[in-house]
Amino acid sequence: MGSWDDLVGSALLGTERRRPAGVVGDAEEAAVALLDAAAAGVIRRRAGVTPAAAGTRPGLAPADRRPDLPEAARRRLAMLLADRTADAARGRRGATPNLAELLPQWLAAARREGYAAPHALLPALLDAARARTDLRTDALALAGPRGLWLAALNPDWKFALRAGQGAAAAEEGDAEQLWEEGLFAERIALLTRMRLADAAAALALLESSWRTERAEDRLMFLDALRTGLSPADEEFLEQALNDRSRNVRTTAAELLSALPGSALAARMAERARSCVSLSPEGIVVEAPYACDPAMERDGVAAKPPSGRGERAWWFGQLVDAAPLSTWPARLGGRTPEEIIALPVLDDWQPDLHAAWCRAAVRQRDTGWARALLGPPPKPAAPVTAVGDPAKLLSILPGPERGAWVAEFIAAHGLSEAFQMLSVCAVPWSRPLGRAVVDALDIAREGGSYPWSFSGVMGLAERCLDPDAADQVAVLTAAAEEPPDGSPGAGTYWSEAFQRLTGTLRLRALMLAELRVPQPSGSSIPGPGRA
The missing domain is CATH 1.10.286 (GTP Cyclohydrolase I; Chain A, domain 1)
Incomplete structure (x- = not known):
């Protein structure tokens, strides 16, 4: 043949x-x-193939003494992992909860409870972590030492080894070797972990190779110093102001300006004070007429973006890098609230207030953030926020954040609240959850389509307290459509509320399954008992 x-x-x-x-x-x-x-x-x-020499058998998996998942929780994890692979081929879900979006919450809850993943589900769990980086921290913690052992046998899961080696190196004192020989991602992970455990040791490690690093790597390493940033980093950051890379210099200046006691902050405060003064009529702004080399060294970008005036651009950078403690003394001993209330002459108020907003976020100053936000605008008042309200809210305590956003939504609805909702503590407080559900009901009664609020609905599925399921269930019945409403919107809203109700009840069930009391002595089998 x-x-x-x-x-x-x-x-x-x-x-x-x-x-x-x-x-x-x-x-x-x-x-x-x-x-x-x-x-x-x-x-x-096949008959003519010579058998290959047998390879070395892998060693036994390390012991994992954490408790087994309760049986109901084990079945739930299997269902969530299987649904993850089916999502790509699935079209419109209708009233069915999106299990793929519940997987991150389940993993976080299981990690908090201290469970270990079932052995049979480790491959699917590693595949899920490979596909979605947002799952990796919790998935690898749940997989534990046996997950790392298994990852060593499959090149597709090498990401797990990098993360595990970085953690082990930080704990066992092998950081220097990994820093010298590791991949870039491994080195970033190592530096971040060490900043959490020992910021000074992490900084010393970075200094040891700083001069030989590529510019783009220096930028990423410098950005990792945001974790655990303290006055002990100032000397290194001051030297980085002379770096040959403009991006590195800019990032170093930004980090120094987040340290109100730094020398750079003092220099910026002196420049900003010379631009702002108080007159009987209000605050007077005299923006700089030039950007000198000293300003550029301290992180002031000389060239403004398109459509922005040079003087306003330079002025904003000086103010947002100056310590906020500069202004009460400069403006007559007033409080932040009193300063914000002062008129600003010659149309400089938007630039000045926006710079103060950036400074409040950078310096994590809750007093100034509270003053700049003010109370939520009343229903009849226009929304004229200066800066980014969501960023200002992010530095306030969780309960205060939720109360402010709930009041805002009650007055102005959901159209401008998405970013604010995304920074609120999870699960949402009861007043905030009630405000969101009421606003969705109002939108339905107005005849809008639910997909106009798909972002908020997605947040609600993840962030509403499961106890709100009964409140949402009342809205699942199809409502009468208004004459001027969108055709068929009522049916779609009913479906959306059914999905939200089902998701909340499923989340409640998931948490209950994970909190089943465990018998004493329950543990994952050790080596040789798989």
């Missing part, structure tokens, strides 16, 4: 165009003869 290559060639071209030797008959007979010949050829090829 000819050689194996002849058979492959005939299969690719077709027996009508090319027949191997010995094949006769019509097209159908020739095709059958070709397949028979190929089957025989496969047997011959």
Whole structure:
């Protein structure tokens, strides 16, 4: 029947165009003869293969003494992991909860409870962590030492080894070797972990190789210093102001300005004070007329973005880098609230207040953030926020954040509240959850389509307290559509509220399954007991 290559060639071209030797008959007979010949050829090829030498058997998996998942929680994890792979091929979900979005919450809750992942589900768990970086921290913690052992046997899961090696190096004192020999991602992970455990040791490690690093790597390493930033970092950051990379210099200046006691903050305060003064009519602004080399060294970008005036651009950078403690003394001993209430002459108020907003966020100053936010605008008042309210809210205590956003939504609805909701503590407080559900109900009664609020609905599925399920369930009945509403909107809203209700109840059930009391002595089998 000819050689194996002849058979492959005939299969690719077709027996009508090319027949191997010995094949006769019509097209159908020739095709059958070709397949028979190929089957025989496969047997011959396999019979002639010399067995390879046996490889080294992997060592036993390390012991994991954490408790087993309760049986109901184990089944839930299997369901969530299986649904993750089915989502890509699934279209519109209708009223069905999105299990893929519940997986991060389940993993975080299981990690808090101190469980270990079932052995049979480790491959699916590692696959999920490989596909979604937002799952990796909790998934790898749940997988534990046996997950790392398994990851060493599959190149597709090498990301788990990098994370595990970084943690182990930080704990076991092998940081220097990993810092010198590791991949960039491993080094970033190591530096971040060390900043949490020992900021000074992490800084010393970075200093040891700083001059030999690439500019783009220096930028990323410098950004990692945000974790655990303290006055002890000032000397290193001052030296980084002379770096040959403009991006590195800018980031170093930003970090120094977040340290109100730094020398850079003092220099910026002096410049900003010279631009702002108080007159009987209000605050007077005299923006700089030039950006000198000293200003540029301290992080002031000389070239403004398109559409922005140079003087306003320079002025904003000076003010947002100056310590906020500069202004009460400069402006007559007033409190932040009193300063914000002062009129600013010559239309400089938007620039000045926006710079103060950036400074409050950078310096994590809750007093100034509270003053700049003010009370939520009343229903009849326009929303004229200066800066980014969501960023200002993010530095306030959780309960205060939720109360402010709840009042805002009650007065102005959801159209401008998405970013604010995303920085609120999870689960949302009861007043905030009630305000969101009421606003969704008002939107439904107005005849809008639910997908106009899909972002808020998605947040609600993840962030509403599961106890709100009964409040949402009341809204699942199809409401009468207003005459001027969107056709069919009522049916879609009913479906959306059914999905939200089902998701909340499922979240409550998931948490209950994880909190089942465990019998004493329960643990994952050790090596040799799998």
